[in-house]
Amino acid sequence: MKKLQYFTLAALVLLFLGCGSEKEEEEEVIPTKPTETASFTAADVTTAYTAFNAHFYNPEAKLYYSTSAKTGLGAIWTQAIYWDIAMDAYNRTKDVNQLKLVNDMYQGGFQEYDGYNWNNTTEWFIYDDMMWWIISLARAHQITGNQVYLDKAKEGFQNVWGRSYDPVNGGMFWNFAKDGKNACINYPTVIAAMELYKITKDEQYLDKAKNIYAWSRANLFNNGRVADNIHVAQGNVGWSDYTYNQGTCIGAAVMLYKATGTESYLTDAKLAADYTKQKMSDAKGILPAEGDWNEQGVLKAIFGRYIMMLIKDANQPQYLPWIQDNITLAWKNRDKTRDLTFRDYRVACPTGTIQSYEASSVVGMMQVCPPKE
Secondary structure (H helix, E strand, C coil): CCCCCCCCCHHHHHHHHCCCHHHHHCCCCCECCCCCCCCCCHHHHHHHHHHHHHHHEECCCCEEECECCCCCECCHHHHHHHHHHHHHHHHHHCCHHHHHHHHHHHHHHHHHCHHHCCCCCCCCCCHHHHHHHHHHHHHHHHHHCCHHHHHHHHHHHHHHHHHHECCCCCCECCCCCCCEEEHHHHHHHHHHHHHHHHHHCCHHHHHHHHHHHHHHHHHHEECCEECCEEECCCCCEECCCCHHHHHHHHHHHHHHHHHHCCHHHHHHHHHHHHHHHHHHCCCCCCCCCCCCCCHHHHHHHHHHHHHHHHHHHCCCHHHHHHHHHHHHHHHHCCECCCCECCCCCCECCCCCCCEHHHHHHHHHHHHHCCCCC
16 A cells, blocks of 8 residues: 555655544444445435535635545645546536536645646655646546646656656656555556547557556556555565555556457456455445545545446446445445545444545545446
8 A cells, every 4th residue: 555565754654644633533433234225316426525525625725625624635646536526526517616626626736736846856755646646637638628737747747757667677666765666656657648648649658558557467466456566675565455456457457448459458457346346345345444544545436436437438337236335335324414424334424523535435436426226
């Protein structure tokens, strides 16, 4: 898991763990017994997203708070995921006010992160944080047609590729120290390259995507299981399971499958989906909680987007009921006063201070996953 493996800087560890006084406000969660219940509805999707914004969006900063206490902003890379959710909400509604939010969030990032200056090694202190934003910038261009968004995405991709890619042994380094190659930079690099290829039709992006995917498959993939990292010096592979790594592997494979028609990519995507469902989820298929007061709470929002890409873009509807059931249970267990959801779908959402990270995944899934008919 990024920010949990072999850190050399204690400050990064503290950042990832989300240390702060807000921790003590977190309430004990009470397990509930899953029961058959009606599916979430289209109205619920709107309610959930409206509530998420009401409790976490900072209209002055045009970015999201880290918690419902509305003190500091969320981590830099998670803001890109929230921007993706905003874009998914616009794609769902085509609401002009939602399009304004999409454009506002670009401005929020511009103001907060030095105008997307990719050479600022204080704002951007790790390569995958940059790549999440590059993906989002490319998506924002496709939605808005704004050339500035595309220019920023291309500049960012060139910058990260030039600094992170290993021309000798292949793959993308995860941090500036270049001591590890993680799934969280390699598969997102494939996705970013494919988004840029979709826009520009420039074959260099497709070639880079194929290159990094091949390295990732050879080094981080085992019959559907995606390793979190490989430590360069020791050559040790960290076989920790995280839903976002499974998701970005799925997304990368589906995008390459759609572009090339090569069946092996689709096979890989299905293997990764099957592993997530059969090995990482519980006996009822409920996805793991992930995120005990840290940024991992956002991981399933990423997984949700890319499993839905497999379902919709690659025509694999067999996975749809699984995702719908996860959303339905999480929505049933929401804090009904605030309409906020929680990272652990099996328990009641705490009624006190919660993180935007842990509240985001169900909201994100809802924007891309249709209710049961």
